[in-house]
Amino acid sequence: MENFADVKYVLDGFLFVIMGALVMWMAAGFAMLEAGLTRSKNTATILTKNITLYALAGITYYFIGYNLMYGDGNALSGSIGPVVAESGGDYPTMADFFFQMVFVATAASVVSGTIAERMKLWPFIIFVFVLTSFIYPLQGHWTWGGSELGGLLEGFSDFAGSTIVHSVGGWAALAGVLLLGARKGKYSKDGSIKAIPGSNLPLATLGTFILWLGWFGFNGGSQLALGSKDDIDGIASVIASTNMAAAAGAITAMILTQLIYKRVDLTMVLNGALGGLVAVTAGPDLGMNVAFIDGIVGGILVVLAVPFFDKLRIDDPVGALSVHLVCGIWGTLAVGIFNPDVSILAQIKGIVVIGLFVFIASFIVWYILKITMGIRVSEEVEYEGLDVHECGLEAYPEFNKINR
Known part of the structure; x- marks a missing residue:
């Protein structure tokens, strides 16, 4: 390396690769949580x-999505084509x-949890x-891609994607679940709600910790540079703030469920931590105190939104809608509240425009898909479980009543 520019090139590239690998690990967290x-x-x-x-996102974003999001084009679209290693x-x-690809996979993971247990x-x-x-890269072209939708989204700020990633996944999931409907037995005709407990809370907790770890790459890598003292100071501050928001969200959810239900609800504590993480993602560069507030409000919103x-x-x-959609909206608004350089009106406009488009x-x-091939499994398949009918195997075959 002959000069400082070479060193900066190496360090910035290293940041993308390592932080991207951390974000990739979030795919495991989503899988375990769900x-x-x-x-x-x-x-x-x-x-x-x-x-x-995750695998499909890696292929589609290479051949279509990345250049559509960051390539040349007008305010409505970029250029479609495979990535060229310039x-x-x-x-x-x-x-x-690679760093941008793992973000789009995160948005798709949000959808997976919301429509679980009854979609083909x-x-x-x-x-x-x-x-x-197409959907994610287009709205990304208007924001991180720099087109600002012909000036309509001018001034909109989202550091690492509370709206651009998380709320996008939430809006896409909401559209699907409205057409899909609820699981059988979840809601009765008399208005009562039946709780359907998860099968493995240790696994869900492990998934939450994996996501918490991966989020350091998600937000820390969004500094987008590692070639100077200011950059590493910024990355350190962002990661510390990310951790603070998650911690505040978890503790808030713990206290609130004790006050409301007279007992601590572990699932709410897990989602409280994730709600704090989603909320801080739009402004993890605003410091620890703002992150603390982001996390507290995120934890409250999760407990109320579920x-x-x-x-x-x-x-x-x-609880993906409560975590990613609701807390994503809050985190984006919080930037307009706590950052004097960002207009709250610009934040609202961005939330509405992106939300309407994605939804x-x-x-x-x-x-x-619903009117052509159908999106919901039959009542029999839902009762027996999707594993046997969709995959031809079971994760825990020794518990199958038919084989006992």
Whole structure:
């Protein structure tokens, strides 16, 4: 390395690769969390969905999504085509591609949890193809891609993706679950709500810790540079703030469930931590005190939003809408509240424009899938479990009543 520019190129590329690897590990966290918070008869299907969506995102974002998001084009669209490994820039192109790719996989993972236990496998995979190829990259082109949608989204700020990643996954999931409907037996005609406990809370807890760890790469890597003292100071501050928000969210959910239900609800504590993480993602560069507030409000919102969605008879087995959609909106608004350089109006405008686009586009795709190939399994398949019918195997065959 002959000069400082070479050193900076190496360090910036290293940041993308290492932080991207941490974010990739979040795929395991989503898989474990979803499997743990749902019933064992659907576990193999859930694991199949999660590894497939990650693999598919890697392919579609390479051939279509990355250049659509960051390529040349007008305010509505970028350029479609495979990534070209260019050299001579500020950082390796393929390092940037990898780091951005794991983000789109995260958005797809949000959808997986919301529609769990009653959706057919292949319609879900087709939707992931559309989401990762077009829906996510288009709204990303208007924001991180720099087009600002012809100036409509000028001034919108989202450091690492409370809206651009997490709420996008939430809006896409909400569109799907409205067409899909609730699991059988979840809501009765008399208005009562039946709790459907998860099969493995240790697994769900492990998944949460994996996500917590991966989030350091998610937010820390979004500093996008490692070539100076200011950069490493910024990364350290972002990671510390990310940890603070998660901790505040978990403790808040713990205290609140004790006050409301007279006992601590572990699932709420787990989602409280995740809600804090989602909330701080839009502004982890604003310091520890803001992160602390982000986490507290995120934890409160999760505890309140989960029963709220149940009252609306929107069945979300893992609480993904409460965590990613609701807390994503809060975190984006918080930037406008706590950052004097960002307008709250610009934040609201970004939330509304991106939310409407993703929800409407996703609803259209889900609806086409519903009327063509169907998106929901039969009542018999749902009762017996998706594993046998969708995958031909079970995650825990020794517990199968038929084989006893």
